[in-house]
Amino acid sequence: MLRIVTDGAADIPAGWEKEFDIKIIPINIHFGEKTFIQYVDMDFDAFYKEIASNKNHPKTSQPSPHQFTEYYRNNFEKGETILSIHVTSKLSGTYASCVAAAEELKGEYNVIPFDSQGGSMGIAFLCRAARKMERAGKSADEIVKALESKRSQAHVILTLDTLEFAKRSGRVGTLSAALASVLNVKPIARLQDGLVHMIEKVRTRKAALSRVIELGKETFGDKPVSLGIVHARDIESGKALLEEARKTFNVKDEQMTDLSVSLAINFGPGTVGLVLYPAE
Numbered sequence: 001m002l003r004i005v006t007d008g009a010a011d012i013p014a015g016w017e018k019e020f021d022i023k024i025i026p027i028n029i030h031f032g033e034k035t036f037i038q039y040v041d042m043d044f045d046a047f048y049k050e051i052a053s054n055k056n057h058p059k060t061s062q063p064s065p066h067q068f069t070e071y072y073r074n075n076f077e078k079g080e081t082i083l084s085i086h087v088t089s090k091l092s093g094t095y096a097s098c099v100a101a102a103e104e105l106k107g108e109y110n111v112i113p114f115d116s117q118g119g120s121m122g123i124a125f126l127c128r129a130a131r132k133m134e135r136a137g138k139s140a141d142e143i144v145k146a147l148e149s150k151r152s153q154a155h156v157i158l159t160l161d162t163l164e165f166a167k168r169s170g171r172v173g174t175l176s177a178a179l180a181s182v183l184n185v186k187p188i189a190r191l192q193d194g195l196v197h198m199i200e201k202v203r204t205r206k207a208a209l210s211r212v213i214e215l216g217k218e219t220f221g222d223k224p225v226s227l228g229i230v231h232a233r234d235i236e237s238g239k240a241l242l243e244e245a246r247k248t249f250n251v252k253d254e255q256m257t258d259l260s261v262s263l264a265i266n267f268g269p270g271t272v273g274l275v276l277y278p279a280e
Contacts, residue, residue: 001080001134002081002082002083002130002131002134002140002143003021003023003075003076003080003081003082003083004020004021004022004023004082004083004085004127004130004131004134005022005023005024005025005071005072005082005083005084005085006022006023006024006025006084006085006086006123006124006127007024007025007026007027007062007063007086007087007094008024008025008026008027008038008039008260008261008262009027009086009087009092009094009119009120009123009260009262009263010024010085010087010116010119010120010121010123010124010127010260011120011121011123011124011228011230011257011258011259011260011275012024012121012124012127012257013121013124013228013255013256013257014257016124016127016128020127020128020131020132021131022124022127022128022131023071023075024039025063025067025068025071026038026039026040026063027060027061027062027063027094027261027262028060028061028062028063029042029047029058029059029060029261029265030058030059030060030061031050031054031056031058032054032056034054034056036050038261042261044233044258044261047261047264048233048269051269057165057168057265058261058265059265060261060262060265061093062092062093062094062096062097063094063097064097065097065098065100065101065104066101067097068084068097068098068100068101069101069104069105072101072105072109072111076109078108078109079108079109079110080109080110081109081110081112081140082109082110082111082112083112083114083130083140083143083144084098084102084111084112084113084114085114085116085123085126085127085130085147086098086113086114086115086116086123087116087118087119087123087262088115088116088117088118088119088191088194088195089115089117089194090117090193090194090195091119091194091195091196092262095113095115098111098113099113110140112140112144114126114144114147115151115194116151116154117151117152117193117194118151118154118156118191118194119156119191119260119262119263120156120191120228120230120259120260120263120273120275121154121156121228121230121255121257121275121277122151122154122155122156122191122228122275122277123154124228124255125154125226125228125275125277126147126150126151126154129146129147129150129280130143130147132280133146150278153277153278154275154276154277155190155191155192155216155219155220155274155275155276155277156190156191156273156274156275157188157189157190157191157212157215157216157273157274157275157276158188158189158190158191158212158230158259158263158267158271158272158273158274159186159187159188159189159202159205159208159209159211159212159271159272159273160186160187160188160189160267160268160270160271161186161205161234161268161269161270161271162268162270163187164268165264165265165266165267165268165269166187166198166266166267166268184203184204185201185202185203186201186202186203186204186205186207186208187200187201187202187208188200188201188202188208188211188212188215189267190215196266199215205237209237209240209241209244209272210244212241212273212274213241213244213245213248213274216245216248216249216274216276217248217249219276220249220276222250223250223278223279224250224251224252224278224279225249225250225251225252225276225277225278225279226251226252226253226254226255226276226277226278226279226280227242227245227246227249227251227253227254227255227274227275227276228254228255228256228257228274228275228276228277229241229242229245229254229255229256229257229272229273229274229275230256230257230258230259230260230263230272230273230275231256231258231259231271231272231273232258232259232263232264232267232268232269232270232271232272233258233264233269233270234269234270234271234272237270237272238256238272239256241272241273241274242254242256245274249276250279252279253279259271259272259273
């Protein structure tokens with residue numbers, strides 16, 4: 001059986017870990033001198049509680065090669081094939097850690113590192129596609145080849161409630177964040193070609209949500225899609241975006257989940273987004 005692993009930058013909908021047998025290696029979350037392991041000693045509730053009370057801006061770091069080797073050894077039998085699908089290598093060192101671990105474990109495990117060139121629920125859709133292909137009898141090589149053609153088709157479009165967190169994390173300049181705050185504009189970001197681009201600034205939250213839908217429609221038209229909605233502690237905006245998306249797209253299946261901590265740290269609470277992937 002093919003084993004599938006991803007990392008904490010992936011937004012895996014509730015139930016998918018069990019249904020599609022997906023394992024998640026956690027990322028490290030740092031608040032000043034304090035370090036937490038995602039899912040082990042910090043869940044989403046604890047993360048947002050810490051943000052509210054800790055003056056240190058949080059940071060994340062990728063699992064080390066050692067953390068990868070230990071994770072594989074603790075979860076799988078020797079000789080198994082592991083397809084390890086990770087957040088874009090252009091924004092994180094997670095994939096590089098996986099590659100180093102795969103090299104170290106040669107002869108013990110057959111680890112296949114895969115760069116999703118994306119993030120958020122785009123990774124989840126790739127993991128699900130891989131499992132479905134495996135259950136349909138495809139080989140690991142056939143699955144990897146298919147994923148290489150699929151990964152560029154996952155689109156993530158987000159709108160931020162504020163640029164404050166992007167400023168703190170260095171994603172935008174101080175002046176840009178200050179102007180956005182004064183004018184009360186809502187930035188729109190797109191994860192494309194493995195990088196996050198701030199593409200537009202819209203005057204109101206309502207207009208920003210509408211623009212996110214428009215951008216998705218420009219990309220997908222009437223093609224059947226798997227729809228994902230992600231939010232950073234703003235479930236009401238998530239529901240509003242889901243409602244509009246249902247009216248706009250040819251939706252074959254839909255999911256809504258929390259935005260990963262790694263993206264929430266860079267974009268802040270109130271971020272909400274649309275993830276579109278070709279329906280299988």
